Amino acid sequence: MLNTLLILLIFQTMGEGLVYVLSLPVPGPVIGMLLLLVYLIWKKKVAAQLAPTTSQLLAHMALLFVPAGVGISVHMHRIADEWLPIVVALVISTVVSIVVTAFVVNKLKSRGGK
Structure with a gap:
């Protein structure tokens, strides 16, 4: 170990x-x-x-997210001040991730048949 x-x-x-x-x-x-x-x-x-x-x-990876959660709760006032850009960034990055993943899976599936 x-x-x-x-x-x-x-x-x-x-x-x-x-x-x-x-x-x-x-x-x-x-x-x-x-x-x-x-x-x-x-x-x-x-x-x-x-x-x-x-x-x-x-x-035990869930334990590794505890410091991040504590950091978020400590800076909650900053998050409250800037919630709109955070939400926009989260939505855009999620949509881009889904689109890119779908594109890659589609390309890999089409290659698999050849």
Whole structure:
């Protein structure tokens, strides 16, 4: 378990470092996840070693949203002041996500028949 957590933290740190050094407009953990993805594709056996611990982390993922919920409740006055742009952004991003997902699924289904 400790090895898995160490690997995850190493990739997150690498992502944070790249974002800092290259001044990228992407969060460090996202870059770290992409690096981890490339690593797992390259070293296929590592994925099997990480699976038990990462499955346990995913099983308890709801706990990871507690800090975000607390942050929202702490800044409720700001959310109340800017509720309209927040709602517009949520609606537009949801519609765009649904449309893009439908488009990709449609393209993949049409390829599957060939």
